[in-house]
Amino acid sequence: MNDDSTPLAPRAGGRRSTRTISGAPIWVSLTSHDLAATQKFYTAVLGWEWRTIKLGDLFRVAEVDGVPVAGVAALAGQWHMAVSWTAYFAVESADATASRVQERGGTLAVGPLSLPPGRTALLADRDGATFGIWEGEISGSWDAWRKAAPVLVRLRTRDAFDSAIFYGEVFEWASGRPGGCEVRYDGEEVVVINNGEEVARIESGALGAAPDPSIRPHWQVHFAVEDVVSCVRAAEANGGSVLRSTDREAVLRDPEGALFTIYHRPTGPLGGRVP
Numbered sequence: 001m002n003d004d005s006t007p008l009a010p011r012a013g014g015r016r017s018t019r020t021i022s023g024a025p026i027w028v029s030l031t032s033h034d035l036a037a038t039q040k041f042y043t044a045v046l047g048w049e050w051r052t053i054k055l056g057d058l059f060r061v062a063e064v065d066g067v068p069v070a071g072v073a074a075l076a077g078q079w080h081m082a083v084s085w086t087a088y089f090a091v092e093s094a095d096a097t098a099s100r101v102q103e104r105g106g107t108l109a110v111g112p113l114s115l116p117p118g119r120t121a122l123l124a125d126r127d128g129a130t131f132g133i134w135e136g137e138i139s140g141s142w143d144a145w146r147k148a149a150p151v152l153v154r155l156r157t158r159d160a161f162d163s164a165i166f167y168g169e170v171f172e173w174a175s176g177r178p179g180g181c182e183v184r185y186d187g188e189e190v191v192v193i194n195n196g197e198e199v200a201r202i203e204s205g206a207l208g209a210a211p212d213p214s215i216r217p218h219w220q221v222h223f224a225v226e227d228v229v230s231c232v233r234a235a236e237a238n239g240g241s242v243l244r245s246t247d248r249e250a251v252l253r254d255p256e257g258a259l260f261t262i263y264h265r266p267t268g269p270l271g272g273r274v275p
Helices: 035-046 094-103 141-148 160-171 228-237
Strands: 015-017 025-031 049-052 059-064 067-073 084-090 107-115 118-124 130-139 151-156 181-186 189-194 197-203 218-225 241-245 249-253 259-264
Touching: 025 130, 025 151, 035 049, 035 059, 035 067, 035 228, 084 218, 084 259, 094 107, 094 118, 094 130, 094 160, 107 130, 130 218, 151 160, 160 181, 160 189, 160 197, 228 241, 228 249, 228 259
Parallel strands: 025 067, 084 130, 151 197, 218 259
Antiparallel strands: 015 130, 025 084, 049 059, 059 067, 107 118, 118 130, 151 218, 181 189, 189 197, 241 249, 249 259
């Protein structure tokens, strides 16, 4: 992935391939209707800076302290998609992974389609949680993205164990393959580990038929911030809404309805873990 070719990518640098990093979350992206309004909101709330990419005026990459954080694509209307945050996972083959998802009761929403130098698709698991996949090159700044941990992902689902089996088979977790992910159990949660680092969590408790989208099965994107209370105030002042809030974590909805979580950054300029 590189900033000249796809909105999923961080800044170009030394590259590696999804053939050697498999099953780990490597990027998050937001679909929206109004790119200018989206930029204004997230700049006010999270202090993001923006840069363009060569795919065109519908795409932007957000950065914090020079580290790429997320992509935004104003494609919700064009692709008839819900406005939402999506976590993308590295796969060796987008086509093979999409087939495994469908074979196990999941659904294919978009793709697989080519975005040189790779292929991507948008899917949903059998409980309805959407996620993306990427096959191809990954820029070297993916390492900075993961080590800095400005973004973390957590699946809130109906049954964590059942979902771990689904994603384990789809992404070949715990297969022992080089660069792949391993899984361990932490109380009632499933922890996904890549190269010794925690990269995702899966927890039970979501309700499939709930009217509130925040408690239906979904991959929840978390962003690290220094001051949760100030970010909550900024969200409310700029057309967003607050679903739940404490001094250390808040679940927010942007003006177009996309859900995301902010959490207190305990150490370092961009470090931290979801509490």
